[in-house]
Amino acid sequence: MSSPTNVSEDQLQCPICLQVFTEPVSTPCGHNFCKACINRFWTDQTAPGCPCCRQPCRPSEIRVNTGLRDIVELFISTREEEGSVARPGQVPCDVCRGSKLRALKTCMVCLVSYCRRHLEPHRRVPGLMRHQLEEPLQNLAGRVCQKHNKVLEVFCREEQVCVCVLCMKEEHLTHQTVSLEEEAAERRTGLGVRALQMKEQVKHKASEIQDAKKCVEDRRREVEMDTQESVAALECLVAYAQAHMEQMVEVMKERQKSEEEKATDHLRKLHLELAELHQKSKEMEELCQTKDPLLLLDGSSSSPGPLPAPPAPGGPTGGAVRQQPLWAAEVKALVQSVEETLTREMKRVLAVEEDELKAQQHHWVEVDLDADTAHPGLVLSQDKKGVKDGGPLTQDPLPKNPKRFDFHHWVLAKKGFSSGRFYFQVEVRGQTGWEVGVVRESIQRKGPCINLLPEQGVWTLGLYDGQYQANASPPAPFLLGQQPQKVGVSVDYEGGCVSFYDVDSRTLMYCFSGCCFNASRFSKLPYYYYNRTNILPFFRPSDRPGDGPLIISPVHQH
Numbered sequence: 001m002s003s004p005t006n007v008s009e010d011q012l013q014c015p016i017c018l019q020v021f022t023e024p025v026s027t028p029c030g031h032n033f034c035k036a037c038i039n040r041f042w043t044d045q046t047a048p049g050c051p052c053c054r055q056p057c058r059p060s061e062i063r064v065n066t067g068l069r070d071i072v073e074l075f076i077s078t079r080e081e082e083g084s085v086a087r088p089g090q091v092p093c094d095v096c097r098g099s100k101l102r103a104l105k106t107c108m109v110c111l112v113s114y115c116r117r118h119l120e121p122h123r124r125v126p127g128l129m130r131h132q133l134e135e136p137l138q139n140l141a142g143r144v145c146q147k148h149n150k151v152l153e154v155f156c157r158e159e160q161v162c163v164c165v166l167c168m169k170e171e172h173l174t175h176q177t178v179s180l181e182e183e184a185a186e187r188r189t190g191l192g193v194r195a196l197q198m199k200e201q202v203k204h205k206a207s208e209i210q211d212a213k214k215c216v217e218d219r220r221r222e223v224e225m226d227t228q229e230s231v232a233a234l235e236c237l238v239a240y241a242q243a244h245m246e247q248m249v250e251v252m253k254e255r256q257k258s259e260e261e262k263a264t265d266h267l268r269k270l271h272l273e274l275a276e277l278h279q280k281s282k283e284m285e286e287l288c289q290t291k292d293p294l295l296l297l298d299g300s301s302s303s304p305g306p307l308p309a310p311p312a313p314g315g316p317t318g319g320a321v322r323q324q325p326l327w328a329a330e331v332k333a334l335v336q337s338v339e340e341t342l343t344r345e346m347k348r349v350l351a352v353e354e355d356e357l358k359a360q361q362h363h364w365v366e367v368d369l370d371a372d373t374a375h376p377g378l379v380l381s382q383d384k385k386g387v388k389d390g391g392p393l394t395q396d397p398l399p400k401n402p403k404r405f406d407f408h409h410w411v412l413a414k415k416g417f418s419s420g421r422f423y424f425q426v427e428v429r430g431q432t433g434w435e436v437g438v439v440r441e442s443i444q445r446k447g448p449c450i451n452l453l454p455e456q457g458v459w460t461l462g463l464y465d466g467q468y469q470a471n472a473s474p475p476a477p478f479l480l481g482q483q484p485q486k487v488g489v490s491v492d493y494e495g496g497c498v499s500f501y502d503v504d505s506r507t508l509m510y511c512f513s514g515c516c517f518n519a520s521r522f523s524k525l526p527y528y529y530y531n532r533t534n535i536l537p538f539f540r541p542s543d544r545p546g547d548g549p550l551i552i553s554p555v556h557q558h
Contacts, residue, residue, distance in 0.1 A: 360421075426489070
């Protein structure tokens with residue numbers, strides 16, 4: 001019997017499943033199958049027979065092939081010693097049939113990956129021993145020049161591409177080229193430096209986050225304590241007013257009681273006086289009616305003199321109660337005064353020391369328009385602070401410039417910004433349509449297919465057919481209480497924020513947050529050299545005849 005090491009996998013494959021035998025059995029005709037495979041095959045047959053030669057065979061006639069079973073087991077154990085089956089993510093042997101073993105080496109001449117067994121000729125045959133062997137490599141097809149079918153082993157620094165030796169001698173003869181190993185070593189060094197910088201930045205950011213969290217927590221506690229103290233003070237004020245109100249009610253009740261007692265005494269006296277007057281009046285009437293002169297003279301001599309004149313209506317009555325002044329008007333005036341004072345002082349306490357727009361205006365920068373970027377149909381002012389649409393082109397076309405917009409009537413600022421904060425403002429008075437904002441310096445300048453979206457490096461806002469809209473994804477229309485005459489644009493580069501303000505009403509119109517100002521594509525420098533992308537102020541005036549210009553205005557600090 002052959003040694004397992006000299007038996008190929010093809011000789012140990014089941015004719016039905018084409019895999020190495022599992023529980024091999026033999027038919028009377030001498031053919032071998034996996035036990036499960038032949039039983040499954042016979043399930044669909046009306047007359048059982050050998051799957052290979054069709055000779056009739058009953059299931060009871062098959063026998064376990066112990067010799068073949070031992071050879072298969074020895075073959076599998078030997079193969080496991082030589083190398084395991086390739087798992088996902090590992091490079092498989094290109095020569096193995098059926099179950100592929102994990103590759104041990106890749107031949108850069110044959111462009112084939114070999115397991116331990118199939119690599120043996122490269123270690124024995126003199127001609128193959130000269131081949132360059134590397135650690136197992138994935139995607140060998142991508143490592144071969146499509147033009148010359150040669151291995152990519154040279155790097156062109158000018159075009160930043162991997163090429164073969166023949167490409168280097170043809171298209172890249174005058175270019176600076178180095179071996180892949182040299183370029184990889186240099187980039188590895190650069191990446192190492194960058195990784196260290198990233199670690200420092202991560203550490204710094206983590207520290208900033210902790211500081212910010214601590215600041216937020218401290219501020220939260222301060223605000224809670226301040227709120228509690230403020231509420232307690234106002235509650236004391238309310239309690240104080242309540243106490244005074246109760247005191248005033250008691251005083252008014254006491255005064256009312258005193259006045260009612262005095263009025264009762266006075267009424268009693270008046271009733272007595274009235275009764276006395278009634279009595280005297282009756283006596284006088286009787287005296288007037290007597291006919292005896294002697295009695296009349298005696299009675300009249302004992303009567304008092306002339307009665308006092310009655311008090312005038314509404315005049316003072318001798319014992320009348322004096323009317324005390326009422327307090328309602330005074331209390332109302334006092335409450336109004338306290339209310340006005342409290343309102344004024346609370347506004348002062350709650351007022352922000354410096355409004356948001358004023359804080360942004362501290363970052364104002366000088367902005368000038370760049371004539372090299374302006375569409376030929378735009379007219380720029382001499383001081384490069386104003387721009388308006390000149391209508392149809394009547395002048396000779398301007399010289400071609402890669403920076404110039406050739407389709408859209410747009411213009412950019414001359415100076416860009418790649419860090420920090422900056423603010424500028426634009427007068428839009430008299431404009432029936434306009435657009436302002438910021439864009440990446442890499443914005444496409446030619447042709448009509450330019451999307452004004454943040455994904456394309458454009459953050460703008462404008463007036464379109466009477467509707468204000470921020471060019472977000474999706475577009476964000478919004479309403480304003482009044483038509484802005486001057487628009488402020490504030491940019492926080494590190495914070496990733498672009499804010500638009502109505503300068504006159506000092507209100508926020510719209511804010512783009514989470515902005516990515518760095519472009520995703522870089523120049524032909526190695527990719528580990530990260531450059532910050534410039535962003536430039538952007539302007540589009542109205543194209544309606546008779547509309548005035550957009551004017552970049554300064555900030556007047558008061």
